[in-house]
Each structure stands twice: as C-alpha cells, then as structure tokens.
Amino acid sequence: MGKKINLSNDKKEELLREIEEHMKKPGPLMPILHEAQRIFGCIPVEVQKIVSHETGVPVAEINGVVTFYSSFTLKPKGDHIIGVCLGTPCYVRGAQTILDAVKTNLGIGVNETTEDGKFTLEAMRCIGTCGMAPVMSVDEDVFGEIDVTKAKKIISKAREL
Numbered sequence: 096m097g098k099k100i101n102l103s104n105d106k107k108e109e110l111l112r113e114i115e116e117h118m119k120k121p122g123p124l125m126p127i128l129h130e131a132q133r134i135f136g137c138i139p140v141e142v143q144k145i146v147s148h149e150t151g152v153p154v155a156e157i158n159g160v161v162t163f164y165s166s167f168t169l170k171p172k173g174d175h176i177i178g179v180c181l182g183t184p185c186y187v188r189g190a191q192t193i194l195d196a197v198k199t200n201l202g203i204g205v206n207e208t209t210e211d212g213k214f215t216l217e218a219m220r221c222i223g224t225c226g227m228a229p230v231m232s233v234d235e236d237v238f239g240e241i242d243v244t245k246a247k248k249i250i251s252k253a254r255e256l
Contacts, residue, residue: 140154175214177250180232189242201250229242
C-alpha cells in the first residue's frame with residue numbers, strides 16, 4: 096500500500112499554474128513533469144491526464160516519458176529512501192545478501208514502500224563510492240563497507256527519524 100497520493104484542488108491548481116507558465120517556453124513537457132512530481136510526490140495516471148489535457152500531449156506519450164526516466168515515479172515514495180548499491184564492486188562484496196536482509200527487515204521488495212509510508216527500498220546502480228563497497232544509503236546519507244549487521248543498525252536509526 097504505502098502512502099496515498101493527495102490530489103487536492105490546491106495541488107491541482109498549483110500544477111495548472113506551473114503548466115501555464117512552462118507552456119510559454121520551448122520544450123515544456125519535462126519541466127512540467129518535474130513540477131508535477133514535486134507537487135504530488137509522484138505522477139500517477141490521474142496527474143498525467145491533467146498534463147495531457149492542458150498540453151495536448153497524448154497520455155500514452157506522457158506515460159512513456161514518466162516510466163522511462165528513473166527520476167519520475169507512478170507511486171508515492173516513502174518519507175525515507177533506502178538504497179542498496181548493486182554496482183559491480185558492491186555486488187562482488189555481498190550487496191545482494193545485504194539487499195535481501197534489508198527487504199526482510201522492512202518487509203517489502205525493491206521499489207516498494209512500507210505500509211506506514213516511512214520507507215521505500217531501491218536497488219541502485221553505482222553511486223560512485225566504489226572504494227567503500229558495499230554501500231547503502233538513507234536519503235542523502237551514504238554508508239560504506241556495510242554488512243548485514245551494519246545495515247540492520249542503519250535501518251534501526253532511520254526508524255527514529
């Protein structure tokens with residue numbers, strides 16, 4: 096389940112204002128989608144339909160953009176994003192075992208959000224800290240040279256945030 100999306104009239108009106116502003120400039124779709132993501136926390140079909148109606152871009156095309164770029168999401172993410180790097184150095188040093196332990200600890204799979212909406216789990220591809228492999232992140236904080244025990248401690252601390 097995870098978080099519910101808030102499609103309030105205030106948020107819809109904010110999106111409409113952003114669309115109107117971006118339509119005055121060339122190449123408005125990507126900036127409009129970034130604004131939609133900021134406003135709603137995700138870009139579900141309901142929001143894509145609003146963008147389509149206001150821009151004239153077909154929903155299928157908008158959906159293709161939203162599902163292609165990893166910075167966009169169809170479902171709301173948790174308050175905190177936990178990532179486990181599966182790049183080659185991390186993978187070779189046991190990242191899959193760590194990811195499996197994190198999945199069990201949180202009770203969710205990759206790209207899922209906990210029932211309480213607190214955490215979303217992501218499997219990441221190289222985040223550029225290979226010398227610290229294996230690596231895990233919580234939001235913007237990166238933790239290196241982790242193992243299953245350290246990963247569980249990191250999650251315990253994150254639960255307190």
